[in-house]
Amino acid sequence: MSITVETYPTLREAASAMRDGTRFLGGGTMVVRGLNFGAQTYDRVVRSTDAALRDIRSDGTGLHIGAGVTMAQIMQTASTDFLAPVARAVGGPAVRNMATVGGNLFARAPYGDFGTALLALDATVQMADGQSLAIETFYAHRAGSRGLVAAVTVPRPASGAFRFAKITRTRPKGASLLCIAAHLPGGTRISGARLAFGAMGPTPLRAKEAEAALDGAALDPAGIQRALDTCLNGLDPQDDALASAWYRRAVAPVHLRRLLLGEET
Ligand SMILES: Cc1cc2nc3c(=O)[nH]c(=O)nc-3n(C[C@H](O)[C@H](O)[C@H](O)COP(=O)(O)OP(=O)(O)OC[C@H]3O[C@@H](n4cnc5c(N)ncnc54)[C@H](O)[C@@H]3O)c2cc1C
Known part of the structure; x- marks a missing residue:
């Protein structure tokens, strides 16, 4: 089976390109593994080079973490220190260098450690179409969703909480x-x-x-x-x-x- 890979400069363009038989590529730890193992449900992969996907910044409501931020980046960034133990618990070093926050939200059990932490922290999921969803709502509707995640917003917990x-x-x-x-x-x-x-x-x-x-x-x-x-x-x-x-x-x-x-x- 041949695979088509399409790259878009913005996440919005990537979102418009999504359709049946397509997977969005985050870090690829699951998508590429699926292809390597002969996944039959997709033969088209869409990715984006949008720099905003790798953004980590504070805004009025908390920390804004782009969907393309990796577990390794979380561990190396001072403002995400409270999430570093969670990121460190995901796979080994090679996986953490690729695995993204956005991809973790779509991981099936027993994976999804980072999303579990985001759920306890009442994070908000920012979709590429501009919608903001409480993470619990996002999870309730995740099955069958084709929407792309742009970022998550996480309120910073008090020290030790x-x-x-x-x-x-x-x-x-x-x-x-x-x-x-x-x-x-x-x-x-x-x-x-x-x-x-x-x-x-x-x-x-x-x-x-x-x-x-x-x-x-x-x-x-x-x-x-x-x-x-x-x-x-x-x-x-x-x-x-x-x-x-x-x-x-x-x-x-x-x-x-x-x-x-x-x-x-
Ligand atoms: C050896 C190994 C060990 C692992 N160990 C762990 C572990 O300990 N804990 C854990 O939680 N997970 C683990 N995983 C699973 C996985 O690596 C992580 O869940 C990771 O965060 C997935 O992110 P990714 O960017 O690689 O996802 P990808 O493989 O790129 O994508 C996974 C799914 O998410 C979708 N997706 C990705 N980004 C977006 C986005 N922005 N918007 C919409 N959809 C998107 C993709 O289309 C795909 O359906 C492991 C995987 C492997 C191969």
């Missing part, structure tokens, strides 16, 4: 058995917590009952118990080669407990 844990069989670079991102504003009494789980459903998912259970709670064993009891509600893990859905359900509260108490996972 963001935590991330990735559970793998092979450290440091295995795929997630699950990952957990927690935004825990409020200091000694939590207010407005966000808990997002990766690899516990087809997309990263929030544990909303557990978030509510943390409202006004202290991060001690008694304060977090109701969150642990309810954290699986709404999650939908799958069996895969790494772990069964049963196993994922069994260990998720254990790792959430460790993350909330600040223990080693």
Whole structure:
């Protein structure tokens, strides 16, 4: 099968060129792997050299991160320091040099670690057609979407309020058995917590009952118990080669407990 690759100077032009049988090329860690393994669903690849895709800057609402920013770039940029541990958890060095923020939003479980962190941080997804979507809305409509992502906007968390844990069989670079991102504003009494789980459903998912259970709670064993009891509600893990859905359900509260108490996972 022959493959057509088209390059456009702006993301808008690339977006106009999207149609059935076409994939947008971010860093290509999944798209090119698909081609190498003989993907039958696309034979046309569209890419863009738009410099805005690699932009990282602060604006009034938080950090603006272009969809083409790589995990390596996140790790090397001072303003994205709170996301560096998440970027470092994605694959090995070769993958991180190519893997983009935009591509991670489309990764299927067990991948999508970076998107899980963005979900806990209430990021906004900026589409190439100018729409802004809350990341939860973006994920709810991701299946079948052909829209291109231009950037994400991420509110910067207060120091120490963001935590991330990735559970793998092979450290440091295995795929997630699950990952957990927690935004825990409020200091000694939590207010407005966000808990997002990766690899516990087809997309990263929030544990909303557990978030509510943390409202006004202290991060001690008694304060977090109701969150642990309810954290699986709404999650939908799958069996895969790494772990069964049963196993994922069994260990998720254990790792959430460790993350909330600040223990080693
Ligand atoms: C060996 C290996 C290890 C990996 N380990 C991890 C891991 O530990 N954690 C993890 O989360 N992921 C992992 N991945 C998956 C993948 O590398 C990452 O999810 C990465 O962030 C995907 O980004 P990309 O730019 O390479 O995506 P691409 O391969 O370029 O694209 C992936 C999908 O996203 C779409 N897409 C890309 N950019 C956009 C955009 N701007 N707008 C709309 N659609 C877009 C593409 O069309 C395609 O459908 C791994 C992959 C490999 C091969």
